Amino acid sequence: MSKNIVLIGFMGVGKGRTARTLAEKTGRFAVDCDDLIESFTNKKVKKVFAKFGESRFRELEREVALWLEKSVKNTVVSTGGGFLQVPNLSKIGTVIYLHADFDKILQSITKHPNAKKKIKKRPLLQDLDKARALLATRLPLYRAVADHEISVAGKSIEDVADEIYQLLS
Ligand code: S3P
Numbered sequence: 001m002s003k004n005i006v007l008i009g010f011m012g013v014g015k016g017r018t019a020r021t022l023a024e025k026t027g028r029f030a031v032d033c034d035d036l037i038e039s040f041t042n043k044k045v046k047k048v049f050a051k052f053g054e055s056r057f058r059e060l061e062r063e064v065a066l067w068l069e070k071s072v073k074n075t076v077v078s079t080g081g082g083f084l085q086v087p088n089l090s091k092i093g094t095v096i097y098l099h100a101d102f103d104k105i106l107q108s109i110t111k112h113p114n115a116k117k118k119i120k121k122r123p124l125l126q127d128l129d130k131a132r133a134l135l136a137t138r139l140p141l142y143r144a145v146a147d148h149e150i151s152v153a154g155k156s157i158e159d160v161a162d163e164i165y166q167l168l169s
Helices: 015-026 033-041 043-050 052-072 102-110 117-118 127-146 158-169
Strands: 005-008 030-031 076-077 094-099 148-151
Touching: 005 015, 005 033, 005 158, 015 030, 015 076, 015 158, 030 033, 033 043, 043 052, 094 127, 094 158, 102 117, 102 127
Parallel strands: 005 076, 005 094, 030 076, 094 148
Antiparallel strands: none
């Protein structure tokens, strides 16, 4: 396995933690697209949304995607939930969609000890009805751009990372 692995999926499915676990298993680096945007702008994602708007954030995601395609190899990439909109996604690496339904995602976020913080930092999770509708809209799009889909509900991060590892080896 030497190609990049790109994890996509809705907010709260564990893309970042899965990426780090999978990176450790496969001897890759892990990078997170939101972290790249935060270091590039020197601002938290929430602040980028508030100050420049969502459309600027999406533009930054497209810039990050171009940089990843050009410059990054042998890496596990975790993405923000809306990263599926970048036009060159499949050129970055093998795309894995981590799926859970909205109630399961909400359950797992709210039982987390840092639940409040996890919700607060995500501008698109402030209105839960809107977030539910957003997942419904995105679901067919995630599926259309993914090479593989893994269901994560009820599984540990370790199990999900193992599943991806088996799938790709
Ligand atoms: C977003 C998801 C967030 C972050 C931003 C927008 C989205 O990332 O990129 O708040 O559009 O779904 P996570 O999926 O890591 O929460």
